[in-house]
Amino acid sequence: MKSFILPDKVHPADLTHAGQNNFLVRIETARQKNQKFYDTFDWRIYHAGYFLIKEEERYVLISSDTGEELAATEWRNHEHAGFWHDFPPGSLRKKIRQPAGLRALIELTEISATVQTFAILNRDEKTVLRACLAEIDLLRSRQEPKKLNLILVNPIRGYGAEFTEFCRVLNQNGCRLLSKPVYEIIIESAGKHPGDYSSKLKIELQPDEPASIALPKILSHLLSVMRCNEEGIIADIDTEFLHDFRVAVRRTRSAITQIRGVLPKTVTGRFKKEFSALGKWTNRLRDLDVYLLKEKQYLTMLPADLRPGLKPLFQSMRTQRKAEHDNFVQQLHSPAYGQIVSAWEDFLHSLKQEETEEAENSRKPVYELAREIIYKQYKKVVRDGVSIHPATPDGELHRLRIQCKKLRYLLEFFTSLFPAEDMAGLIKHFKKLQDNLGELNDLSLQQQYLKEYLQQEDRRDKDAKYSCAAIGGLMAVLDNRQKQVRQNFSAIFNAFHNEENRALFKKLFG
Incomplete structure (x- = not known):
């Protein structure tokens, strides 16, 4: 699909005659619609290649590449869907589940549009492409213009030459091809900029x-x-x-x-x-x-x-x-x-730089400093990691978790200074080690919380015995999981501390 902005002095209806030397135009349906646009705060739907739009009593998922409707679902509730799991089972829910994750769906903007669809026919009266004229009121625009007059042209397979020719006709009549998806322009009109937060x-x-x-x-x-x-x-x-x-x-x-x-x-x-x-x-x-x-x-x-x-x-x-x-x-x-x-x-x-001249590393090139401190922290992680054995107290694993977190932050701070592929590989292996240590810590904290809750439980309450039995059972399951995760540590650490990774750390930072 290609989208064009109509010239200010041209009404959309004028363009139904723009290509009559080359094409026939058949007017089809016209309708009024209101649309609200949604995404997560960190633009996960957009980054997944979609626009999520609510119109009337349904949600639709639009491809940001083609403008094609990929999925839709009915929605008759007065309030909008807060999270992906609020949608009924179906294709739309399935497509946004992974990208949306734990994030809420936030309303970005709203438009009101009059849309006139029509078919473009060749001299044999065969439909060679479809288009629509859209007069859009940007209801929450923070800038001029408050309206957009657009023509959106959809190709039909097998008629690529006709599509190209009709777009040329539009260009000759003063229509300007949009450099980005129309839905993105609509969102930006409300002062939002897709991808501006991460x-x-x-x-x-x-x-x-x-x-x-x-x-x-x-x-x-x-x-x-x-x-x-x-x-x-x-x-x-x-x-x-x-x-x-x-x-x-x-x-x-x-x-x-x-x-x-x-x-x-x-x-x-x-x-x-x-x-x-x-x-x-x-x-x-x-x-x-x-x-x-x-x-x-x-x-x-x-x-x-x-x-x-x-x-x-x-x-x-x-x-x-x-x-x-x-x-x-x-x-x-x-x-x-x-x-x-x-x-x-x-x-x-x-x-300002002159305020930090007296500091010993202030003038040092950041690449040199990054290599020094990353490699120093890496050696601390290795030192602590190789000393872990089955009888090591949990406190030592907690210490290693903190050292790993410090190394992860350093790698993230300075990623742009080193080859992207090498850094991605290191962080991928390192994340598995961090996940293992993080789960160990979480399981320990969760059991401690449950223990404290049990100590405060009023045993005189008639339902207390059921609550105590359930919490006791949960603690037993968490304890078994903690033991399993602890057993997995050695293999995960060894995978991180393998010969290939050691050589890569040394090459990049040593």
């Missing part, structure tokens, strides 16, 4: 630029991620807003701590403490989010007759979660948080 570190660093220039780029990006997620946390749209916020906070503290000798020590010392405190404000809330996200998984771990016994547990979690969320929202509105973020923002904005 929690991933996409920072282009130059190998020879001084570390004092490169580090503020990294830290400024992380601050932007934090600020972008504040409103979503406050509105409690989905759990990923808090997750992305927390990761940005942890990455910031890790960058300040690990990339030494670049910023003034007085500044780094202060902000290390403040970002550490900020991260702790979110710990309990994030733990509860993780537990509640696993509710269905926990239930399936138990026999059917024990599952009702977990109901009081999850009710308690939801109550605690609301209180923790309210507390954190208060923190985000507090003068203390405002002062931390404002001071950090002011420091980054005012940072």
